[in-house]
Amino acid sequence: MPAQDAPAQHRYDAVIVGGGHNGLVAAAYLARAGRSVLVLERLGTPGGAAVSTRPFAGVDARLSRYSYLVSLLPRKIVRDLGLHFTLRKRTVSSYTPAVRDGRATGLLVGGEGTRASFAALTGSDREYQAWRRFYAMTGRVAERVFPTLTEPLPTRDALRARIDDPDAWRMLFEEPIGVAVEETFTDDLVRGVVLTDALIGTFADAHDPSLVQNRCFLYHVIGGGDGDWDVPVGGMGALTDALARAARKAGAEIRPLHEVTRIETDGTHAEVTVGSGDTQQVIGARRVLVNASPQVLAALLGEEPPAPAEGAQLKVNMLLTRLPRLRDESVDxxxxxxxxxxxxxGYGQLADAYRDAAQGRLPAAPPSEIYCHSLTDPSILGPGPAARGHQTLTLFGLHTPARLFTTDNDTARAALLKATLAQLDAHLAEPIADCLALDGNGAPCIEAKTPLDLERELRLPGGHIFHRDLAFPYAAESTGRWGVETAHANVLLCGAGAVRGGGVSGVPGHNAAMAALGR
Known part of the structure; x- marks a missing residue:
């Protein structure tokens, strides 16, 4: 029952707990529908993990510190909310360095040279043709699945009928993705490039029977109906700034530095407590939308938490004075x-790294992927760094579950960073350390975040970037009409832990708003 020890303040139609991008999406939709909306955010600014900051002292470079690319944000949300921000396509999909017959080479995907790059790496046209067929298949799935993310949850049978491709359904929804990868491709490097989309933020083997890797793969290839991952101009904060403007313009109230400590509800009326002790406030609401993890929601309600979540990534931000030269001199x-x-x-390297981590040790050869935001969007650099030719690098490491950092996070972080950069240096003609810019204190411009760092800074359970393992985007037992419902009729989950959550998408925010509006 609602608390009786303190009178509730102003009653809102909806109180949203957490001002991350999904909470802002929900706020904007509800306020545009004429509802009174209050967003309560623990941190000093809204945006959650989708923010831009200047992490290096005295350096004018605004980095997307946590999340960094956009694929899953539906154009429908952008249109509905009148958002003004820009996404820019990357000119290259990927580059993977390799050593073949003692020679530095690599696979460059994107643009006219893709076919020739496959042929130079593998010695034939077979892998390129297999690549085209495989991603034509995922493209067809994306076109049919992505529009459903902002509709009521389809049943499993309805989604299968909509995809209308038994082979695609088997490969993506029924068998471990490793089966399809091994059936389709023969080159170890090509197999590994394909598999990485199944492992971003997900600790799993290619043949994990739970299919958690399939769910991760699906979300990485369906975004926008084409699977492209785009760069937000101005950094990720440009998107959340646009969302905050849209919410406020519609009439929503956003209060930073307001940490919610309790939610009580009788199913029709809720009371949200902010702070504690002498500063405690109790705010009445008809509905509460929680843009936080299921674990945080359970704690606020005083209920038994769901099974623990565990993140599995290393996030590294760097600012360079120049891009490093490569051992493969054929590519700029x-x-x-x-x-x-x-x-x-590589496929074997990913399996080895998973095996190391599953046995409780840091991977001997940590896998990771890197991209340079400033090549696509120089606007994130101030005039000084831009004039000097500086560039940013974002590195995302795989197969580093939170359990590896629980004994000594600082020591494990340092060891993992050193090993990760050594793997990068193996393909460079100069050490990456020689290219790092220095901050205002003379320290190298590099920062690393483990799952435990993300748990501490962002309240991500176990540092899990999706709040919990992703779910297939169809209805299952107890998922509700929109995949955001909870055991309480007037409490909805609008964060990444909702069905069809994860990533910077706004989908859970949209769907929670639709559920609240009875649509």
């Missing part, structure tokens, strides 16, 4: 780093 570093630069992500 500006092309190699314009897309996703894969490191130690």
């Amino acid at each position: 570093p500006r092309r190699a780093f314009a897309g996703t630069f894969h490191i130690a992500e």
Whole structure:
């Protein structure tokens, strides 16, 4: 029952707990529908993990510190909310360095040279043709699945009928993705490049029977109906700034530095407590939308939390004075780093790294992928760094579950960063450390975040960037009409832990708003 020890303040139609991008999407939709909306945000500014900051002291470079690319944000949300921001296509999809017959080479995907790059790497046209067929298949799936993300949840049978491709359904929804990868491709490097989309933020083997890797793969290839991952001009904060403007313009109230400590509800009326002790406030609401993890929601309600979540990634931000020269002299570093630069992500290397981590040790050869935001969007650099030719690098490491950092996070972070950069250096003609810019204190411009760092800074359970393992985008037992419902009729989950959550998409925010409006 609602609290009786303190009178509730102003009653809102909806109180949204957490001002991350999904909470802002929900706020904008509800306010545009004429509802009174209050957003309560723990941090000093809204945006959650989708923010831009200047992490290096005295350096005018605004980096997307946590999340960094956009694929899953539906154009429908952009149109509905009148958002004004720009996404820009990358000129290259990916580059993967390799050594073949003692020679530095690599696979460059994107643009006219793709076919020739496959042939130079593998010695035939077979892998290129297999690549085209495979991604034509995922493209057809994307066109049919992506529009459903902002509709009521389809049943499993309805989604299968909509895809209308038994082979695609089997490969993506029924068998471990490793089966399809091994059936389709023969080259170890090509197999690894394909598999990486199944492992971003997900700790799993290619043949994990749970199919958690399939769910991750699906979300990485369906975005926008084409699977492209685009760069937000001005950094990720440009998107959340646009969302905050849209919410406020519609009439929503956003209060930073307001941490919610309790939610009580009888199913029709809720009371949201902010702060504690002498500063405690109790705010009445008809509905509460929680843009936080299921674990945080359970704690606020005083309920038993769901099974623990565990993130599995290393996030590294760097500012360079120049892009490093490559051992593969056939490719310009500006092309190699314009897309996703894969490191130690051959199929066998990914399996070895998973095995190391599953046995409780840091991977001997940590896999990672890198991209350079500033090549696509120089606006994130201030006039000084831009004039001097500086560039940003974002590195995302795989197969580093939170359990590896629980004994000594600082020591494990340092060891993992050193090993990860060594894998990168193996493909460079100069050490990456020689290219790092210095901050205002003379320290190298590099920062690394483990899952435990993300848990501490962003309240991500176990550092899990999706809040919990992703779900297939169809209805299952107890998922509700929109995939955002909870055991309480007037409490909805609008964060990444909702069905069809994860990534910077706004989909859970949209769907929670639709559920609240009874649509």
